Amino acid sequence: MHKAIYAIVAAGLCFPLILAAQSGSNVTLPQDKGPAKIDVSSYPADQQKAYKVFADKCSKCHTIARPINTTMPRPDWERYVKRMMHKPNSGISDSQGKTIFEFLAYDQENRKDKNASAFFKSLSDDEIEKLKAQQH
Ligand code: HEC
Structure with missing residues (x-):
């Protein structure tokens, strides 16, 4: 009987923490403030389709501007997509x-690498934690 009450109280206390940890929107990164779309009109047809999957799936927890304005080498994108998945x-x-990884690799080579200074390097976990602390 008591155990059940403790379990309910504990679940109630943990729930907001779990939500906060999952939302990814509890911190604003510099790249979140950049443009929130890519002009893909000159991209191959399959990459234009992939862009839609990317824009749909990668905007659930943070703005799509975050990946659009982050530059990183191709192998890091592979690791990053897995981390997000x-x-x-x-x-x-x-x-x-x-599909999303292939789009990001194409976009990296054809848009970001040509104008690298316009984009943000990905932040380390420590840097993200520091921003979180400053914003709360
Ligand atoms: C389930 C929620 C969720 C989804 C879906 C998601 N992300 Fe994230 N993303 C986060 C969180 C939370 C962070 C903050 C850093 C961390 O906890 O890894 C983040 C951070 C990032 C960063 C910041 C890199 C840096 O360190 O500066 C990039 C880039 C990124 N996500 C790209 C993507 C891409 C690409 C996709 C789609 C494949 C995606 N995200 C889908 C939650 C998500």
């Missing part, structure tokens, strides 16, 4: 993750 409730399947 493995977050709770990401809603991204393996095949969608692959």
Whole structure:
């Protein structure tokens, strides 16, 4: 009887923490403030389709501006897409993750690498934690 009450209270206390940890919107990164779309009109047809998957799936927890304005080498994008896929409730399947990675790699080479100073390097976990602390 008492155990059940403790369990309910504990669940109630943890719930907001779980939500906060999943939302990803509890911190604003510098890249979130950049443009929130890419002109893909000159991209190959399959990449234009992939852009839609990317824009749909990668805007669930933070603004789509975040990945649009972050520059990183191709292998880091592979790692990053996996990291995002493995977050709770990401809603991204393996095949969608692959499509998104291929789009990000193409976009990196054809848009970001040509104008690298216009974009933000990805932040380390420590840097993100520091921003969080400043914003709360
Ligand atoms: C389930 C929620 C969620 C989804 C879906 C999601 N992200 Fe994220 N993303 C986060 C969180 C939370 C962070 C903050 C850093 C961390 O906890 O890893 C983040 C951070 C980032 C960053 C910041 C990099 C840096 O360190 O400066 C990039 C880029 C990014 N996400 C790209 C993507 C891409 C691309 C997708 C789609 C494949 C995506 N995200 C989908 C939650 C999500």
